[in-house]
Amino acid sequence: DVVMTQSPLSLPVTLGQPASISCRSNQSLVDSDGGAYLNWFQRRPGQSPRRLIYKVSNRDSGVPDRFSGSGSGTDFTLKISRVEAEDVGVYYCMQGTHSLTFGGGTKVEIK
Amino acid sequence: QVQLQESGPRLVKPSETLSLSCTVSGGSITSYYWNWIRLTPEKGLEWIGYVFSSGSTNYNPSLRSRVAISVDTSKKYFSLKLSSVTAADTAVYYCARASCCGAKMGFDFWGQGTQVTVSS
Numbered sequence: 699d700v701v702m703t704q705s706p707l708s709l710p711v712t713l714g715q716p717a718s719i720s721c722r723s724n725q726s727l728v729d730s731d732g733g734a735y736l737n738w739f740q741r742r743p744g745q746s747p748r749r750l751i752y753k754v755s756n757r758d759s760g761v762p763d764r765f766s767g768s769g770s771g772t773d774f775t776l777k778i779s780r781v782e783a784e785d786v787g788v789y790y791c792m793q794g795t796h797s798l799t800f801g802g803g804t805k806v807e808i809k
Numbered sequence: 810q811v812q813l814q815e816s817g818p819r820l821v822k823p824s825e826t827l828s829l830s831c832t833v834s835g836g837s838i839t840s841y842y843w844n845w846i847r848l849t850p851e852k853g854l855e856w857i858g859y860v861f862s863s864g865s866t867n868y869n870p871s872l873r874s875r876v877a878i879s880v881d882t883s884k885k886y887f888s889l890k891l892s893s894v895t896a897a898d899t900a901v902y903y904c905a906r907a908s909c910c911g912a913k914m915g916f917d918f919w920g921q922g923t924q925v926t927v928s929s
Contacts, residue, residue: 737915794913
């Protein structure tokens with residue numbers, strides 16, 4: 699089974715400051731087509747999850763450009779360039795290369 | 810705008826079968842992957858499985874022996890059955906759509922979620 703490990707578990711951030719979340723897999727996420735199926739989701743309090751990023755670095759329509767994804771192989775990162783109040787919530791990475799599994803989540807809160 | 814709405818019993822007894830449906834509106838049900846995902850405080854998000862509009866399915870290996878997902882394209886809904894439930898199956902259950910590639914790129918539309926509790 700592919701295990702996705704996120705860090706940190708909790709991320710207190712000052713408004714306007716950057717934030718970074720790490721996601722690591724215990725196997726390479728490079729698929730037979732050469733792509734890596736690593737996606738990021740945001741779950742705001744009281745809301746359903748929402749996809750932010752798919753296939754490592756592709757932002758979904760309507761997602762602010764302060765969100766960016768990067769990485770390769772087994773190490774991936776979600777960055778928020780300047781945290782806003784609406785970014786509070788839990789962030790999950792999800793791999794789709796070997797079945798589908800989620801990371802445990804990172805809770806972003808405002809200091 | 811595609812909308813998904815879960816429905817079904819909120820309380821299920823241990824050893825019985827959990828049954829949920831998800832109604833699709835605002836868009837086509839054909840040529841998409843229709844998924845069930847659950848959220849628990851202990852395990853976070855867990856993908857349960859999907860049914861493609863053709864009826865083909867793919868399940869989480871850890872749940873495969875207890876799961877069945879089906880689709881009715883004429884009525885625009887799909888369903889989840891999870892048998893032999895225990896307290897560990899207590900969760901918020903979401904239905905969600907995937908547009909591509911066996912859900913490899915995740916889910917672009919989600920339902921609001923429904924809390925299901927397993928208890929006698």
